[in-house]
Amino acid sequence: MSKQLIHLQVVTPEETLLETKVIEVSVPTVDGEITLLPGHINLITELAEGELRYRVPGSQEDEYLLIFGGVLSFHREQLMIVAKSAVRAQDIDVARAEAAKKEAEEMLSKKLENVQFAQVKASLRRVMMELELAKKYRKIKH
Amino acid sequence: MASTREIKKRIKAAGNIGKITKAMEMVSAAKMRKAQEKALRSRNYAKALSIILSQISTAVNIDDVALPILRQQKKIGKDLVIVVSTNRGLCGALNSNLFRYLESFLDERGLKKEQLEFIGIGKLAGHYLVNRGYKLVASFTDFHDIPLADEALAVSRLMIDGFTKGEYDTVSLVYSQFINTLTQKPIGVDFLPLSTKELESWGKEIIATEDLESFLKGFILFEPDPTTILEEIIPYALEVKLYQNLLEAAASEHSARMVAMRNAYDNSKEVRHELKLEYNKVRQAKVTNEIADIVTATLSVTQS
Numbered sequence: 201m202s203k204q205l206i207h208l209q210v211v212t213p214e215e216t217l218l219e220t221k222v223i224e225v226s227v228p229t230v231d232g233e234i235t236l237l238p239g240h241i242n243l244i245t246e247l248a249e250g251e252l253r254y255r256v257p258g259s260q261e262d263e264y265l266l267i268f269g270g271v272l273s274f275h276r277e278q279l280m281i282v283a284k285s286a287v288r289a290q291d292i293d294v295a296r297a298e299a300a301k302k303e304a305e306e307m308l309s310k311k312l313e314n315v316q317f318a319q320v321k322a323s324l325r326r327v328m329m330e331l332e333l334a335k336k337y338r339k340i341k342h
Numbered sequence: 343m344a345s346t347r348e349i350k351k352r353i354k355a356a357g358n359i360g361k362i363t364k365a366m367e368m369v370s371a372a373k374m375r376k377a378q379e380k381a382l383r384s385r386n387y388a389k390a391l392s393i394i395l396s397q398i399s400t401a402v403n404i405d406d407v408a409l410p411i412l413r414q415q416k417k418i419g420k421d422l423v424i425v426v427s428t429n430r431g432l433c434g435a436l437n438s439n440l441f442r443y444l445e446s447f448l449d450e451r452g453l454k455k456e457q458l459e460f461i462g463i464g465k466l467a468g469h470y471l472v473n474r475g476y477k478l479v480a481s482f483t484d485f486h487d488i489p490l491a492d493e494a495l496a497v498s499r500l501m502i503d504g505f506t507k508g509e510y511d512t513v514s515l516v517y518s519q520f521i522n523t524l525t526q527k528p529i530g531v532d533f534l535p536l537s538t539k540e541l542e543s544w545g546k547e548i549i550a551t552e553d554l555e556s557f558l559k560g561f562i563l564f565e566p567d568p569t570t571i572l573e574e575i576i577p578y579a580l581e582v583k584l585y586q587n588l589l590e591a592a593a594s595e596h597s598a599r600m601v602a603m604r605n606a607y608d609n610s611k612e613v614r615h616e617l618k619l620e621y622n623k624v625r626q627a628k629v630t631n632e633i634a635d636i637v638t639a640t641l642s643v644t645q646s
Contacts, residue, residue, distance in 0.1 A: 242562040
Protein backbone atom coordinates (compact mmCIF):
# COMPACT_ATOMS: atom_id res chain seq x y z
CA MET A 201 0.00 0.00 0.00
CA SER A 202 1.27 3.41 -0.79
CA LYS A 203 2.30 5.66 2.04
CA GLN A 204 0.59 8.63 0.43
CA LEU A 205 -2.16 10.28 2.38
CA ILE A 206 -4.71 12.89 1.54
CA HIS A 207 -4.49 16.13 3.45
CA LEU A 208 -8.11 16.94 4.18
CA GLN A 209 -9.20 20.42 5.17
CA VAL A 210 -12.80 21.45 5.74
CA VAL A 211 -13.39 25.19 6.01
CA THR A 212 -16.57 27.11 6.69
CA PRO A 213 -16.93 30.89 6.93
CA GLU A 214 -16.75 30.63 10.72
CA GLU A 215 -13.85 28.30 11.23
CA THR A 216 -11.58 25.58 9.95
CA LEU A 217 -13.68 22.66 11.05
CA LEU A 218 -11.22 19.91 10.31
CA GLU A 219 -7.64 19.49 9.19
CA THR A 220 -6.23 15.99 9.13
CA LYS A 221 -4.43 13.30 7.11
CA VAL A 222 -6.79 10.66 5.76
CA ILE A 223 -6.58 7.54 3.62
CA GLU A 224 -10.00 7.80 2.07
CA VAL A 225 -12.79 10.37 1.68
CA SER A 226 -16.30 10.05 0.30
CA VAL A 227 -18.14 13.25 -0.54
CA PRO A 228 -21.60 14.06 -1.88
CA THR A 229 -21.30 15.98 -5.16
CA VAL A 230 -24.10 17.34 -7.29
CA ASP A 231 -23.63 14.33 -9.58
CA GLY A 232 -23.69 11.77 -6.78
CA GLU A 233 -21.26 10.51 -4.20
CA ILE A 234 -17.63 10.11 -5.10
CA THR A 235 -14.77 8.53 -3.18
CA LEU A 236 -11.31 10.01 -3.32
CA LEU A 237 -8.20 7.94 -2.72
CA PRO A 238 -4.61 9.12 -2.73
CA GLY A 239 -3.38 9.72 -6.26
CA HIS A 240 -6.72 10.90 -7.58
CA ILE A 241 -6.70 13.22 -10.58
CA ASN A 242 -6.82 16.93 -9.76
CA LEU A 243 -10.45 17.85 -9.44
CA ILE A 244 -12.72 20.77 -8.70
CA THR A 245 -16.38 20.05 -8.26
CA GLU A 246 -19.56 21.34 -6.74
CA LEU A 247 -20.87 19.67 -3.60
CA ALA A 248 -24.38 18.81 -2.61
CA GLU A 249 -25.88 18.52 0.85
CA GLY A 250 -25.11 15.26 2.56
CA GLU A 251 -22.68 13.32 4.62
CA LEU A 252 -18.97 13.23 4.14
CA ARG A 253 -17.08 10.14 5.32
CA TYR A 254 -13.39 9.88 5.90
CA ARG A 255 -11.03 7.41 7.48
CA VAL A 256 -7.85 8.31 9.26
CA PRO A 257 -4.85 5.96 8.97
CA GLY A 258 -4.84 3.11 11.48
CA SER A 259 -8.55 3.36 12.20
CA GLN A 260 -11.15 0.75 11.29
CA GLU A 261 -14.05 3.17 11.51
CA ASP A 262 -15.23 6.03 9.38
CA GLU A 263 -15.70 9.50 10.76
CA TYR A 264 -18.75 11.47 9.69
CA LEU A 265 -19.40 15.04 8.82
CA LEU A 266 -22.51 16.72 7.51
CA ILE A 267 -21.97 19.37 4.84
CA PHE A 268 -24.51 21.74 3.38
CA GLY A 269 -23.27 22.50 -0.09
CA GLY A 270 -19.97 23.90 -1.17
CA VAL A 271 -17.06 23.35 -3.48
CA LEU A 272 -14.28 20.82 -3.39
CA SER A 273 -10.78 21.21 -4.73
CA PHE A 274 -8.44 18.25 -4.89
CA HIS A 275 -4.91 19.09 -5.94
CA ARG A 276 -1.82 16.98 -5.35
CA GLU A 277 -3.21 15.22 -2.30
CA GLN A 278 -4.47 18.52 -0.91
CA LEU A 279 -8.22 18.25 -0.49
CA MET A 280 -9.98 21.47 0.34
CA ILE A 281 -13.67 21.40 1.12
CA VAL A 282 -15.15 24.86 1.12
CA ALA A 283 -18.54 24.40 2.72
CA LYS A 284 -21.26 26.97 3.30
CA SER A 285 -21.96 25.22 6.54
CA ALA A 286 -20.84 21.95 8.10
CA VAL A 287 -21.07 20.05 11.35
CA ARG A 288 -19.23 17.04 12.77
CA ALA A 289 -21.36 14.05 13.74
CA GLN A 290 -20.10 14.08 17.31
CA ASP A 291 -20.88 17.80 17.61
CA ILE A 292 -24.55 17.45 16.73
CA ASP A 293 -26.63 18.45 19.69
CA VAL A 294 -29.55 16.03 19.52
CA ALA A 295 -31.66 17.82 22.10
CA ARG A 296 -31.23 21.15 20.38
CA ALA A 297 -31.93 19.63 16.96
CA GLU A 298 -35.10 17.98 18.27
CA ALA A 299 -36.27 21.30 19.67
CA ALA A 300 -35.48 23.08 16.40
CA LYS A 301 -37.35 20.40 14.47
CA LYS A 302 -40.41 20.80 16.64
CA GLU A 303 -40.33 24.54 16.30
CA ALA A 304 -39.96 24.36 12.53
CA GLU A 305 -42.84 21.89 12.23
CA GLU A 306 -45.01 24.12 14.35
CA MET A 307 -44.23 27.09 12.15
CA LEU A 308 -45.01 25.11 9.02
CA SER A 309 -48.44 24.24 10.34
CA LYS A 310 -49.24 27.94 10.41
CA LYS A 311 -49.71 30.04 7.31
CA LEU A 312 -46.53 31.73 6.23
CA GLU A 313 -45.38 33.98 3.46
CA ASN A 314 -43.49 32.29 0.67
CA VAL A 315 -40.04 33.50 1.65
CA GLN A 316 -40.47 32.56 5.26
CA PHE A 317 -41.93 29.23 4.30
CA ALA A 318 -38.89 28.38 2.24
CA GLN A 319 -36.59 29.39 5.07
CA VAL A 320 -38.36 27.29 7.65
CA LYS A 321 -38.45 24.35 5.27
CA ALA A 322 -34.74 24.61 4.65
CA SER A 323 -33.97 24.69 8.35
CA LEU A 324 -36.29 21.75 8.94
CA ARG A 325 -34.49 19.72 6.30
CA ARG A 326 -31.23 20.60 7.94
CA VAL A 327 -32.19 19.43 11.42
CA MET A 328 -33.69 16.25 9.97
CA MET A 329 -30.37 15.49 8.32
CA GLU A 330 -28.55 16.26 11.54
CA LEU A 331 -30.77 13.94 13.54
CA GLU A 332 -30.44 11.14 11.04
CA LEU A 333 -26.69 11.31 11.06
CA ALA A 334 -26.54 11.58 14.83
CA LYS A 335 -28.64 8.42 15.13
CA LYS A 336 -26.46 6.55 12.68
CA TYR A 337 -23.32 7.77 14.34
CA ARG A 338 -24.42 6.65 17.76
CA LYS A 339 -25.28 3.21 16.43
CA ILE A 340 -21.80 2.84 15.01
CA LYS A 341 -19.98 4.11 18.05
CA HIS A 342 -21.89 2.19 20.71
CA MET B 343 -23.28 75.15 50.28
CA ALA B 344 -24.63 71.64 49.92
CA SER B 345 -25.01 69.56 53.02
CA THR B 346 -22.58 66.75 53.75
CA ARG B 347 -25.29 64.17 53.32
CA GLU B 348 -26.09 65.35 49.81
CA ILE B 349 -22.45 65.28 48.81
CA LYS B 350 -22.05 61.80 50.25
CA LYS B 351 -24.94 60.62 48.10
CA ARG B 352 -23.32 62.05 45.01
CA ILE B 353 -19.99 60.40 45.87
CA LYS B 354 -21.74 57.08 46.09
CA ALA B 355 -23.52 57.63 42.78
CA ALA B 356 -20.26 58.50 41.04
CA GLY B 357 -18.70 55.38 42.53
CA ASN B 358 -21.52 53.19 41.24
CA ILE B 359 -21.25 54.65 37.76
CA GLY B 360 -17.52 53.97 37.89
CA LYS B 361 -18.14 50.32 38.75
CA ILE B 362 -20.62 49.85 35.93
CA THR B 363 -18.49 51.53 33.31
CA LYS B 364 -15.47 49.54 34.42
CA ALA B 365 -17.42 46.31 33.98
CA MET B 366 -18.71 47.41 30.58
CA GLU B 367 -15.21 48.25 29.52
CA MET B 368 -14.03 44.75 30.33
CA VAL B 369 -16.97 43.13 28.54
CA SER B 370 -16.32 45.21 25.44
CA ALA B 371 -12.63 44.33 25.50
CA ALA B 372 -13.48 40.62 25.53
CA LYS B 373 -16.01 41.02 22.71
CA MET B 374 -13.57 42.98 20.61
CA ARG B 375 -10.98 40.22 20.93
CA LYS B 376 -13.55 37.61 19.99
CA ALA B 377 -14.61 39.51 16.88
CA GLN B 378 -11.00 39.83 15.81
CA GLU B 379 -10.32 36.14 16.38
CA LYS B 380 -13.36 35.20 14.33
CA ALA B 381 -12.30 37.46 11.50
CA LEU B 382 -8.91 35.77 11.56
CA ARG B 383 -10.46 32.31 11.49
CA SER B 384 -12.65 33.12 8.52
CA ARG B 385 -9.52 34.05 6.59
CA ASN B 386 -8.85 30.37 5.95
CA TYR B 387 -12.13 30.20 4.12
CA ALA B 388 -11.26 33.27 2.10
CA LYS B 389 -7.90 31.73 1.31
CA ALA B 390 -9.38 28.41 0.16
CA LEU B 391 -11.88 30.27 -2.00
CA SER B 392 -9.29 32.42 -3.67
CA ILE B 393 -7.15 29.38 -4.46
CA ILE B 394 -10.12 27.80 -6.19
CA LEU B 395 -10.89 31.05 -8.01
CA SER B 396 -7.31 31.17 -9.27
CA GLN B 397 -7.52 27.56 -10.37
CA ILE B 398 -10.67 28.32 -12.31
CA SER B 399 -9.03 31.31 -13.95
CA THR B 400 -6.35 29.01 -15.40
CA ALA B 401 -9.07 27.10 -17.21
CA VAL B 402 -11.36 29.87 -18.38
CA ASN B 403 -10.92 33.53 -19.08
CA ILE B 404 -13.16 35.07 -16.46
CA ASP B 405 -13.62 38.14 -18.67
CA ASP B 406 -15.44 36.00 -21.21
CA VAL B 407 -17.81 34.38 -18.76
CA ALA B 408 -21.30 35.77 -19.08
CA LEU B 409 -22.59 35.61 -15.53
CA PRO B 410 -25.18 38.17 -14.48
CA ILE B 411 -23.32 38.82 -11.26
CA LEU B 412 -20.24 40.04 -13.12
CA ARG B 413 -22.01 42.45 -15.43
CA GLN B 414 -24.03 45.51 -14.93
CA GLN B 415 -27.32 45.04 -16.69
CA LYS B 416 -28.89 47.96 -18.47
CA LYS B 417 -28.70 51.08 -16.35
CA ILE B 418 -31.84 51.74 -14.38
CA GLY B 419 -30.60 54.49 -12.11
CA LYS B 420 -31.03 52.72 -8.78
CA ASP B 421 -28.33 51.88 -6.30
CA LEU B 422 -28.20 49.97 -3.08
CA VAL B 423 -26.12 51.04 -0.09
CA ILE B 424 -25.68 48.85 2.98
CA VAL B 425 -24.94 50.77 6.17
CA VAL B 426 -23.43 48.91 9.13
CA SER B 427 -23.99 50.70 12.43
CA THR B 428 -24.42 49.43 15.97
CA ASN B 429 -27.48 48.30 17.84
CA ARG B 430 -26.66 50.27 20.95
CA GLY B 431 -25.10 53.61 21.72
CA LEU B 432 -22.47 54.30 24.37
CA CYS B 433 -19.71 53.95 21.84
CA GLY B 434 -18.48 57.50 21.52
CA ALA B 435 -18.67 59.21 18.15
CA LEU B 436 -18.56 55.96 16.17
CA ASN B 437 -22.02 56.20 14.65
CA SER B 438 -22.10 59.96 14.13
CA ASN B 439 -18.76 59.71 12.32
CA LEU B 440 -20.17 56.89 10.23
CA PHE B 441 -23.27 58.83 9.23
CA ARG B 442 -21.29 61.96 8.47
CA TYR B 443 -19.04 59.88 6.25
CA LEU B 444 -22.05 58.28 4.60
CA GLU B 445 -23.29 61.69 3.43
CA SER B 446 -19.94 62.62 1.95
CA PHE B 447 -19.64 59.17 0.38
CA LEU B 448 -22.97 59.62 -1.36
CA ASP B 449 -22.03 63.14 -2.48
CA GLU B 450 -18.73 61.95 -3.85
CA ARG B 451 -20.35 59.24 -5.90
CA GLY B 452 -22.99 61.65 -7.08
CA LEU B 453 -25.72 59.39 -5.72
CA LYS B 454 -29.02 61.20 -5.32
CA LYS B 455 -31.47 60.50 -2.57
CA GLU B 456 -34.22 59.54 -5.03
CA GLN B 457 -32.18 56.84 -6.72
CA LEU B 458 -30.97 55.19 -3.53
CA GLU B 459 -32.21 52.29 -1.50
CA PHE B 460 -30.69 51.24 1.78
CA ILE B 461 -30.19 48.18 3.91
CA GLY B 462 -29.54 49.13 7.52
CA ILE B 463 -27.66 46.84 9.88
CA GLY B 464 -28.04 47.87 13.50
CA LYS B 465 -30.86 49.88 15.07
CA LEU B 466 -29.05 53.17 14.82
CA ALA B 467 -28.61 52.96 11.04
CA GLY B 468 -32.32 52.24 10.68
CA HIS B 469 -33.27 55.25 12.81
CA TYR B 470 -30.88 57.57 11.06
CA LEU B 471 -31.92 56.58 7.54
CA VAL B 472 -35.62 56.83 8.30
CA ASN B 473 -35.18 60.20 10.00
CA ARG B 474 -33.32 61.56 7.02
CA GLY B 475 -36.06 60.36 4.71
CA TYR B 476 -34.01 57.75 2.91
CA LYS B 477 -35.67 54.68 1.49
CA LEU B 478 -34.92 51.78 3.79
CA VAL B 479 -35.75 48.45 2.15
CA ALA B 480 -34.51 46.20 4.94
CA SER B 481 -33.31 46.71 8.47
CA PHE B 482 -31.46 44.06 10.44
CA THR B 483 -31.50 44.77 14.13
CA ASP B 484 -31.22 41.34 15.74
CA PHE B 485 -27.69 40.38 14.80
CA HIS B 486 -25.47 39.00 17.53
CA ASP B 487 -22.87 41.22 19.14
CA ILE B 488 -20.38 39.18 17.19
CA PRO B 489 -22.20 38.40 13.95
CA LEU B 490 -22.71 34.83 12.74
CA ALA B 491 -21.97 33.68 9.22
CA ASP B 492 -25.68 32.94 8.70
CA GLU B 493 -26.49 36.56 9.39
CA ALA B 494 -24.04 37.73 6.74
CA LEU B 495 -25.56 35.15 4.41
CA ALA B 496 -29.01 36.71 4.76
CA VAL B 497 -27.70 40.14 3.80
CA SER B 498 -25.54 38.90 0.95
CA ARG B 499 -28.41 36.90 -0.50
CA LEU B 500 -30.59 39.98 -0.48
CA MET B 501 -28.00 42.05 -2.28
CA ILE B 502 -27.08 39.36 -4.82
CA ASP B 503 -30.72 38.67 -5.63
CA GLY B 504 -31.45 42.36 -6.05
CA PHE B 505 -28.48 42.83 -8.30
CA THR B 506 -28.92 39.79 -10.51
CA LYS B 507 -32.59 40.62 -10.98
CA GLY B 508 -31.44 43.97 -12.30
CA GLU B 509 -32.99 46.03 -9.54
CA TYR B 510 -29.76 47.88 -8.77
CA ASP B 511 -26.89 49.25 -10.81
CA THR B 512 -24.40 49.05 -7.97
CA VAL B 513 -24.19 47.76 -4.43
CA SER B 514 -21.81 49.26 -1.91
CA LEU B 515 -21.26 48.98 1.82
CA VAL B 516 -20.42 51.65 4.39
CA TYR B 517 -18.99 50.51 7.74
CA SER B 518 -16.51 51.45 10.44
CA GLN B 519 -13.13 50.05 9.61
CA PHE B 520 -11.08 48.78 12.51
CA ILE B 521 -7.63 50.32 12.45
CA ASN B 522 -6.59 49.80 16.04
CA THR B 523 -8.18 49.88 19.45
CA LEU B 524 -8.15 53.65 19.53
CA THR B 525 -8.95 54.37 15.89
CA GLN B 526 -11.92 53.42 13.77
CA LYS B 527 -12.42 54.93 10.37
CA PRO B 528 -15.66 54.88 8.38
CA ILE B 529 -15.12 53.53 4.90
CA GLY B 530 -17.16 52.66 1.81
CA VAL B 531 -16.45 49.58 -0.28
CA ASP B 532 -17.88 48.43 -3.59
CA PHE B 533 -19.53 45.03 -3.72
CA LEU B 534 -21.34 44.76 -7.02
CA PRO B 535 -20.88 44.66 -9.91
CA LEU B 536 -17.90 42.52 -9.16
CA SER B 537 -14.97 43.49 -11.31
CA THR B 538 -13.04 40.57 -12.72
CA LYS B 539 -9.87 42.34 -11.68
CA GLU B 540 -10.99 42.28 -8.09
CA LEU B 541 -11.96 38.66 -8.40
CA GLU B 542 -8.53 37.75 -9.67
CA SER B 543 -6.63 39.78 -7.13
CA TRP B 544 -8.99 38.67 -4.44
CA GLY B 545 -7.23 37.21 -1.47
CA LYS B 546 -3.83 37.46 -3.17
CA GLU B 547 -2.40 39.24 -0.18
CA ILE B 548 -3.17 36.31 2.08
CA ILE B 549 -1.62 33.62 -0.10
CA ALA B 550 2.08 33.34 -0.63
CA THR B 551 2.84 33.35 -4.37
CA GLU B 552 4.79 30.07 -4.27
CA ASP B 553 1.83 28.41 -2.60
CA LEU B 554 -0.48 29.59 -5.30
CA GLU B 555 1.85 28.59 -8.11
CA SER B 556 2.05 25.04 -6.86
CA PHE B 557 -1.72 24.96 -6.84
CA LEU B 558 -1.96 26.12 -10.42
CA LYS B 559 0.35 23.51 -11.91
CA GLY B 560 -1.00 20.49 -13.69
CA PHE B 561 -4.24 19.49 -15.26
CA ILE B 562 -7.43 20.02 -13.31
CA LEU B 563 -10.67 18.24 -13.99
CA PHE B 564 -13.79 20.35 -13.50
CA GLU B 565 -17.09 18.72 -12.67
CA PRO B 566 -19.47 19.75 -14.21
CA ASP B 567 -17.55 22.67 -15.80
CA PRO B 568 -15.57 25.74 -14.73
CA THR B 569 -18.33 28.24 -15.42
CA THR B 570 -20.85 26.42 -13.26
CA ILE B 571 -18.39 26.26 -10.42
CA LEU B 572 -17.55 29.91 -10.87
CA GLU B 573 -21.21 30.78 -10.67
CA GLU B 574 -21.51 28.72 -7.51
CA ILE B 575 -18.46 30.15 -5.86
CA ILE B 576 -18.83 33.88 -6.49
CA PRO B 577 -21.68 34.27 -3.98
CA TYR B 578 -19.47 32.54 -1.39
CA ALA B 579 -16.72 35.02 -2.08
CA LEU B 580 -19.09 37.93 -1.65
CA GLU B 581 -20.56 36.43 1.46
CA VAL B 582 -17.25 35.96 3.17
CA LYS B 583 -16.15 39.46 2.18
CA LEU B 584 -19.32 40.82 3.72
CA TYR B 585 -18.91 38.62 6.77
CA GLN B 586 -15.40 39.86 7.36
CA ASN B 587 -16.58 43.44 7.01
CA LEU B 588 -19.34 42.80 9.54
CA LEU B 589 -16.85 41.29 11.96
CA GLU B 590 -14.58 44.24 11.48
CA ALA B 591 -17.46 46.61 12.15
CA ALA B 592 -18.20 44.62 15.32
CA ALA B 593 -14.58 44.91 16.42
CA SER B 594 -14.81 48.67 15.81
CA GLU B 595 -17.99 48.92 17.83
CA HIS B 596 -16.60 47.09 20.81
CA SER B 597 -13.29 48.90 20.77
CA ALA B 598 -15.06 52.27 20.53
CA ARG B 599 -17.29 51.27 23.42
CA MET B 600 -14.31 50.09 25.40
CA VAL B 601 -12.58 53.45 24.98
CA ALA B 602 -15.79 55.37 25.79
CA MET B 603 -16.26 53.30 28.93
CA ARG B 604 -12.64 53.78 29.94
CA ASN B 605 -13.13 57.55 29.62
CA ALA B 606 -16.33 57.39 31.63
CA TYR B 607 -14.56 55.39 34.31
CA ASP B 608 -11.70 57.88 34.48
CA ASN B 609 -14.21 60.70 34.64
CA SER B 610 -16.12 59.08 37.47
CA LYS B 611 -12.88 58.76 39.42
CA GLU B 612 -12.17 62.44 38.90
CA VAL B 613 -15.67 63.47 39.91
CA ARG B 614 -15.40 61.33 43.01
CA HIS B 615 -12.12 62.95 43.90
CA GLU B 616 -13.52 66.46 43.52
CA LEU B 617 -16.62 65.61 45.50
CA LYS B 618 -14.53 64.12 48.27
CA LEU B 619 -12.52 67.32 48.44
CA GLU B 620 -15.71 69.36 48.67
CA TYR B 621 -17.12 66.99 51.27
CA ASN B 622 -14.07 67.41 53.47
CA LYS B 623 -14.17 71.17 53.04
CA VAL B 624 -17.80 71.32 54.11
CA ARG B 625 -17.15 68.99 57.04
CA GLN B 626 -14.12 71.04 58.13
CA ALA B 627 -16.14 74.27 57.88
CA LYS B 628 -18.84 72.72 60.03
CA VAL B 629 -16.34 71.64 62.68
CA THR B 630 -14.69 75.06 62.65
CA ASN B 631 -18.05 76.75 63.05
CA GLU B 632 -18.95 74.53 65.98
CA ILE B 633 -15.65 75.22 67.71
CA ALA B 634 -16.09 78.94 67.15
CA ASP B 635 -19.57 78.67 68.65
CA ILE B 636 -18.32 76.84 71.71
CA VAL B 637 -15.43 79.26 72.20
CA THR B 638 -17.64 82.33 71.98
CA ALA B 639 -20.15 80.73 74.30
CA THR B 640 -17.47 79.82 76.85
CA LEU B 641 -15.88 83.24 76.61
CA SER B 642 -19.17 85.04 77.12
CA VAL B 643 -19.94 82.85 80.15
CA THR B 644 -16.51 83.21 81.84
CA GLN B 645 -16.21 86.96 81.17
CA SER B 646 -19.57 87.92 82.56
